[in-house]
Amino acid sequence: MAAQLNTLFRVACEHVCPVPPVAGAVSAVRRRVAALLADWSVCPEIVEDSLLVVSELVTNAIIHARPPAQLRLSWVQGDGDRTLRVEVTDAGPAFPGGESRAGFDPDEHGRGEAIVHALAARHGTRVHPGGVSRWAELVTV
Numbered sequence: 001m002a003a004q005l006n007t008l009f010r011v012a013c014e015h016v017c018p019v020p021p022v023a024g025a026v027s028a029v030r031r032r033v034a035a036l037l038a039d040w041s042v043c044p045e046i047v048e049d050s051l052l053v054v055s056e057l058v059t060n061a062i063i064h065a066r067p068p069a070q071l072r073l074s075w076v077q078g079d080g081d082r083t084l085r086v087e088v089t090d091a092g093p094a095f096p097g098g099e100s101r102a103g104f105d106p107d108e109h110g111r112g113e114a115i116v117h118a119l120a121a122r123h124g125t126r127v128h129p130g131g132v133s134r135w136a137e138l139v140t141v
Contacts, residue, residue, distance in 0.1 A: 012040070012075050012076060012077045013040045013073075013074070013075040014072070014073065014074045014075075015036055015072070015073045016070060016071070016072045016073075017029070017032065017070070017071050018068060018069070018070055018071075019058050019061055019062065019068075019069035019070060019071055019088065019090075020067075021062055021067040021068075021069065025058065025062060026055055026058050026059050026062065029054065029058050029071060030051055030054060030055055030058075033050070033051060033054050033071075033073065034047070034051060036073065037050060037051075037075075037084075040075045042075055042082075042084060043082060043140045045140055046084060046138045046139075046140050049119045049138055050084050050086065050138050052115060052119060053086050053115075053116050053119055053120060053136045053138065054071065054073075054086055056112035056113075056115050056116050057071075057086060057087075057088040057112075057116065057134050057135075057136065058071060058088055059112060060088070060112055060113075060134065061088045061089075061090040061134075064093060064094055065090035065091060065092060065093060065094055065131075065132065066090065066091040066092055066093070066094050067090070067091060068090070068091060069088060069089065069090040069091070070088070070089050070090075071086070071087070071088050072085075072086075072087045072088075072089070073085070073086060073087075074087075080141060081139055081140065081141045082139070082140050082141075083121075083137050083138070083139050084137065084138045084139075085135060085136070085137045086135065086136050086137075086138070087133055087134070087135040087136075088133070088134055088135075089131055089132070089133040090131055090132055091130065091131045092127075092130075092131050092132050093132075116134075116136050119136070119138065120136035120137055120138055121137050121138060121139040122136070122137040122139075123135065123136040123137070
């Protein structure tokens with residue numbers, strides 16, 4: 001029982017929002033997340049990194065996956081550390097392996113995963129029935 005209560009007290013905030021597959025969605029989601037992180041009093045030292053991670057994961061879902069996509073943010077304050085988890089779930093790859101979108105310039109894309117890996121303390125991908133979830137956690141003490 002004590003462990004369950006400890007877990008309940010650790011979760012401070014959570015927010016879920018749809019990611020529309022339209023031009024301008026990334027900047028709109030980024031503005032929404034910036035306001036949310038300010039409301040949650042997220043540590044300034046991870047806010048900019050968090051917004052970049054959100055931008056990269058949302059862009060990936062819009063460009064490479066089928067809709068619908070959804071962003072889930074969780075701000076957890078634990079015993080001495082705080083973790084912001086960013087997770088974007090989509091309906092899976094839009095194109096079979098090896099195919100790409102017409103007009104897609106590979107020289108201007110493809111760095112998002114490396115950026116997320118560099119900024120996140122932990123990150124991963126989970127494939128499940130109906131889609132794919134890509135997540136990253138940013139931690140501060």
